[in-house]
Amino acid sequence: MNNLLAARQAPGVLIQVTDLTKSYQTDSGTIYVLKDVNLSIDPGEIVAVMGPSGSGKSTLLFILGIFISPTTGSYLLGGEDVLRLDRNAQAEFRRNRVGFVFQSCDLLENSTVYENLEFPLIYAGVARGERPARIGAALDLVNLGHRIHHSSNRLSGGERQRVAVARALVNQPQVILADEPTGQLDRSHGHQVMDHFVEIVSHSQTSIVVVTHDPEMAARCTRVCSIRDGILYEQ
Amino acid sequence: MRLNDLMTVSVRQVVRHRRRYLGVVLAIALGVAGFINIITMSRVVKTNFNEDLDLIGGVTVIRLYFDNNRSYRPQWFRDNTLAALSRLNGVKEMSLMAVHTANTNWHGQQYGFSVLGVDEAFWQVRNFWAQTGNLFGAESVAGRKRECVLGAELARKIFGSHDVRGRSLEINNESYWVSGVLGGVTDSGSANAAFLPLTTTKDRMAGQVLTDRLYLRCQTWDDVSRIAAAIPAIIKANQSPEELHVEVSWEGLKRVQQLAWWIQFLIYLAISATFILGGVGIWNVMMAAVVTRTREIGLKKAMGAEDKDILAQFLSEALCLSMGAALLGGLLGRIMMEILGRLLGIRPPENLFFLGLALGFLFAVILGVGAGLYPSLRASRMEVVTAIRYE
Ligand SMILES: Nc1ncnc2c1ncn2[C@@H]1O[C@H](COP(=O)(O)OP(=O)(O)O)[C@@H](O)[C@H]1O
Ligand SMILES: [Mg+2]
Numbered sequence: 001m002n003n004l005l006a007a008r009q010a011p012g013v014l015i016q017v018t019d020l021t022k023s024y025q026t027d028s029g030t031i032y033v034l035k036d037v038n039l040s041i042d043p044g045e046i047v048a049v050m051g052p053s054g055s056g057k058s059t060l061l062f063i064l065g066i067f068i069s070p071t072t073g074s075y076l077l078g079g080e081d082v083l084r085l086d087r088n089a090q091a092e093f094r095r096n097r098v099g100f101v102f103q104s105c106d107l108l109e110n111s112t113v114y115e116n117l118e119f120p121l122i123y124a125g126v127a128r129g130e131r132p133a134r135i136g137a138a139l140d141l142v143n144l145g146h147r148i149h150h151s152s153n154r155l156s157g158g159e160r161q162r163v164a165v166a167r168a169l170v171n172q173p174q175v176i177l178a179d180e181p182t183g184q185l186d187r188s189h190g191h192q193v194m195d196h197f198v199e200i201v202s203h204s205q206t207s208i209v210v211v212t213h214d215p216e217m218a219a220r221c222t223r224v225c226s227i228r229d230g231i232l233y234e235q
Numbered sequence: 236m237r238l239n240d241l242m243t244v245s246v247r248q249v250v251r252h253r254r255r256y257l258g259v260v261l262a263i264a265l266g267v268a269g270f271i272n273i274i275t276m277s278r279v280v281k282t283n284f285n286e287d288l289d290l291i292g293g294v295t296v297i298r299l300y301f302d303n304n305r306s307y308r309p310q311w312f313r314d315n316t317l318a319a320l321s322r323l324n325g326v327k328e329m330s331l332m333a334v335h336t337a338n339t340n341w342h343g344q345q346y347g348f349s350v351l352g353v354d355e356a357f358w359q360v361r362n363f364w365a366q367t368g369n370l371f372g373a374e375s376v377a378g379r380k381r382e383c384v385l386g387a388e389l390a391r392k393i394f395g396s397h398d399v400r401g402r403s404l405e406i407n408n409e410s411y412w413v414s415g416v417l418g419g420v421t422d423s424g425s426a427n428a429a430f431l432p433l434t435t436t437k438d439r440m441a442g443q444v445l446t447d448r449l450y451l452r453c454q455t456w457d458d459v460s461r462i463a464a465a466i467p468a469i470i471k472a473n474q475s476p477e478e479l480h481v482e483v484s485w486e487g488l489k490r491v492q493q494l495a496w497w498i499q500f501l502i503y504l505a506i507s508a509t510f511i512l513g514g515v516g517i518w519n520v521m522m523a524a525v526v527t528r529t530r531e532i533g534l535k536k537a538m539g540a541e542d543k544d545i546l547a548q549f550l551s552e553a554l555c556l557s558m559g560a561a562l563l564g565g566l567l568g569r570i571m572m573e574i575l576g577r578l579l580g581i582r583p584p585e586n587l588f589f590l591g592l593a594l595g596f597l598f599a600v601i602l603g604v605g606a607g608l609y610p611s612l613r614a615s616r617m618e619v620v621t622a623i624r625y626e
Contacts, residue, residue, distance in 0.1 A: 067537070067619040088541050095539020102623065106534050110251050122240045123539040167538070 014174060014207050015041040015064070020073030022059055033059050035230040037073070043174070043205040046197055048218040050211075051227035057211045060227065061177050064209060065098050066090050078174060095123045099168030101178040106164060107152040113139070113163050114148050120171045138170040139163075142196050158189030165196055169206065176200070178210040182217060194220050236544045245551040249559065255524075259516035260560040263599060266509035267564025270598070271591035272571050273502060275583040293420070294491050295327075295456050296360065297463050298482040299449040306478045311445040316473040320451065323465060325458030330357040332448040333433060335440045337406045341393050348389055349428040350406065352436025352444065360450045361419070368400030368415025375414075376432040381439075383411045388426035390416045404429070409439060456491050459483060510598060513560070514606040521553055521610035525617075532614050533622020546615035553607025554600065561599035565592045 020037040023030050033056040041047055049057050062068045063075065066082055075083050077097065085093055094100075099120075107116050117135040126134065139145045142162040147155065155163065161181055168176045178197075182190030194217050197208050201222075210221065218224045224235045249256060301310035312331060321329055333352040338345055355373040358364065366387060375382045383404060390399050390413075397416045404411050406429065417425060437444045453459050463483050470476045525532070532545060568591065576582055 062620055062623070065537070067623065091536070091539055091541040094537060100537045102534075102537075106530065108531060108534065115247075119535060119540075120538045122236060122244075123535075123541075123544060125237070128239075171539075 012042060013040050014043045014045075014078060014205075015039065015209075016074075016076040017064075018074045018076075020060075020063065020070045020075065022056070022063065022068075023071045032230055034063075034070070034227075034232075037227075037230075037232045039225065039232060041175070041207050041209065043207055044201050045223060046201055046208045046210065046221040048210055048212055048221040048224045049227065050213065050215075050218055050224060055227045056230050057227055058179055060232075061179050061209065061211060064175070065100055065177050066093060091123075095120055096171060097174050099171065099173040099176045101161070101164045101168045101176065101181045103180040103183050107155075107160055107167075109153060111152055112148075113144070113150050113152060113155070116152055116163060117167050117170050120167060124171055134170055138166040141169065141199065142166045158185055158192060161185060161189070161193055162196065165193060169200060172204075172206075174206060176206060176208045178208065180211050180213070182212060182214065187216075190214065190217060236540075236547060241547055241551050244548060245555045248548075248552055249555045256520060256556055259513060259520055260556060260563060262509055262516055263513035263557055263560035263602065264564035264567055266506055266513055267561050267595035267599065268568035268571055269502075269506045269509065270595050271565065271568030271588065272575060273506065274591035274594070275572055275587045276575055276579075277499070279579065279581045279583060293362065294484050294487040295453045295459055296484075297451045297453065297459065297466070298480075299451065299466065300480050300482075301445075301447040302478040302480060303445060303447055308475070308477070309443070309445055309447070310475060310477060310479070311447045312449050313474050316470060317449075319469050319473055320449075320466070323462055323469070325454045325462055327452045327454045328356050328360050329452070330354055330360040330450045331433065331446045332357065332450065333436055333444045333446045334448065335436060335444060337429070337440065339393065339405050340408075341405070346389075346393060349424070350436060350440065351425075351428045351430050352433040352440075352446075353430050354433045357430075357450070360452045363417055363419040363421070363425075365415040366418030367397045368413070370417070370430075371414050371432060376434055379434040379438055380432060381409065381411045381435060382414050382432065384415050384417055384430040385413060386417050386421065386426040386428045386430075388423070389429060406431075407439070407441070456488055456495070459488055510602065513557075514602050517553055517556060517603065517606035518610065520556075521549065521607050522613075524552075525549070525610050525614045528614070529617065529622050532617050533619055536617070536619040537623060542615040545617075546611050549611035549614045550604065550607050553611065554603040557599040557603030557607075558596065561596045564595055564599075568592070568595070 017037060017039040020034055020039075021032065022034040023032045037060065039047075049060065051057050059068070063070050066075075066085070069083060074081065082093055108119070114135055117138060118131055121131050121134060136145060136148065139148055142165050144159060144162055144166065147159060147163070152160065152163065161184075165176075165178075165181065168178070176197075182193050185193065197210065198220060200206055201208060210217070212218055226233050226235060299312075303309045317329065317331070320326065331354055335350045335352065336347060337350045338347045355371070355376050358370045363370065365384075368384075370384050371380070371382050374380075383406070385393070385399065385404070387397060390397055393404065394402065399413045400415055402413045404413050411431070417430065433446070451462070453462055460483070463481055466481050467476055467479065470479055535545060569588065572583065572588060
């Protein structure tokens with residue numbers, strides 16, 4: 001079954017989402033959040049997802065990170081049917097294959113920048129001795145090498161979001177999922193984060209899916225999709 | 236998640252949020268300290284308490300005597316009997332006594348009274364002290380001195396005063412030096428008697444002087460009934476037990492034991508209350524932490540933490556908390572033990588301290604795991620998306 005699906009996938013495609021739907025049963029009936037979403041993403045692509053608030057952008061991203069599972073449809077990553085993974089394999093998937101950046105600057109409070117970046121490495125079982133180099137390299141990519149031992153509480157909003165980006169890529173994931181990473185930043189800091197995304201894909205095979213409301217940001221991505229009423233349109 | 240990472244992360248978490256945890260840590264630490272002191276001090280405190288309470292009841296004193304008035308063959312306590320009795324476990328000290336009668340001639344008045352020949356241990360065993368002057372000691376007994384201590388009533392009758400030290404009293408036409416007047420809780424027999432060194436009594440009283448009375452003080456009131464029960468067999472093994480009487484103040488003993496039981500019960504109650512409060516505290520603190528740290532849990536799961544990583548982290552935080560508290564409690568307990576020991580003038584055995592410490596640690600671990608388990612399970616089972624969407 002798995003092989004059959006893999007064979008159907010176009011060569012070189014990283015993410016293949018087919019006929020994906022997500023609906024919720026509520027007291028006032030069924031809510032269809034996503035309807036027949038089809039999406040394929042190549043390695044090294046930056047895909048912007050746009051759409052009004054409540055249109056299902058976060059839902060799509062959460063499905064791609066398998067934080068939630070879709071109602072129907074299939075989702076292959078690197079040819080593997082990731083919807084079939086059990087709970088522990090899902091955790092393994094999250095620590096080795098995806099990196100997540102959230103809208104509100106989600107750093108661990110009362111922890112240093114180093115400690116924030118160390119957690120994904122701890123969970124991935126990276127040896128203590130290897131961690132400083134990996135963390136240093138990730139921070140260098142977002143130009144924050146000098147902030148390594150700062151407390152996360154004392155960083156500016158822009159710096160926090162860049163640390164979050166560094167944390168998402170410290171485990172060298174195949175895909176970075178960013179949910180409105182620039183939503184709470186001013187224009188220049190927003191572009192700084194975008195610069196880093198462009199930089200990341202320019203010398204790795206990592207793909208990035210970024211939800212944004214800003215057309216200027218979207219314009220810098222490889223592709224732009226938009227969701228309206230649960231339906232995904234390619235632009 | 237590796238063990239050393241787990242420890243680093245948990246210790247860091249507890250240290251950084253020490254304010255949140257302080258109350259719980261102190262509660263458990265006090266419980267452990269109290270527990271250690273109960274374990275190390277209880278025996279010694281009981282012994283001391285015992286001596287103080289004895290002022291009222293004399294409940295740990297067993298009185299043995301041969302009723303020679305009713306016997307054709309007079310009996311007295313033989314040396315090997317005494318040696319066997321003193322070897323009994325829980326016997327603190329013994330005092331041998333002989334009773335005789337004597338009279339005195341004072342300003343033309345004749346007084347008949349009892350003479351009690353006692354050894355130097357007598358005062359201690361019966362908890363008597365000197366109301367005025369001194370009670371004679373080992374030197375007077377060994378030196379067979381003509382010295383006497385008067386019961387308060389007798390002193391008043393003869394001298395009209397208690398200030399009699401240094402005066403001389405004629406007993407059976409021999410002159411004795413009065414060293415003091417007896418104080419303490421005395422019965423009318425003691426108050427009306429003259430106390431002479433046992434040796435002197437044997438030397439100077441006419442006729443046969445029989446050491447047919449023995450006072451035996453037990454270490455604690457818990458020893459009394461066992462020792463009282465063992466006495467007849469020991470006597471029988473060494474001499475004839477004919478007309479032997481063993482007297483214990485059972486009523487007083489029961490009351491004292493009840494009182495002590497209640498005091499101990501209340502202390503243990505207080506300590507278990509501390510432990511329970513500590514447990515409830517851990518539970519509360521961890522439950523609150525699971526809620527306030529929902530974002531953190533979600534974030535860590537998004538970073539790839541498995542359920543067991545989160546479980547391990549929360550559990551080991553609870554353990555850090557309770558073991559840190561136990562460590563602090565051990566320290567506090569040690570300090571308390573040193574202070575108490577100095578106050579009471581005793582040195583409890585070291586191994587009791589370590590026993591208390593080990594038990595305290597064991598309780599702390601059980602407490603940490605017991606109270607931390609449910610909150611930790613809740614944290615570990617949280618769905619990522621619930622935690623991520625949580626504001
Ligand atoms: N657990 C749920 N039950 C019911 N409806 C939900 C649930 N989670 C999300 N939704 C709904 O799904 C829709 C899409 O949400 P979301 O993906 O967060 O939108 P966006 O990120 O585009 O603003 C919203 O209308 C939201 O109310
Ligand atoms: Mg959203």
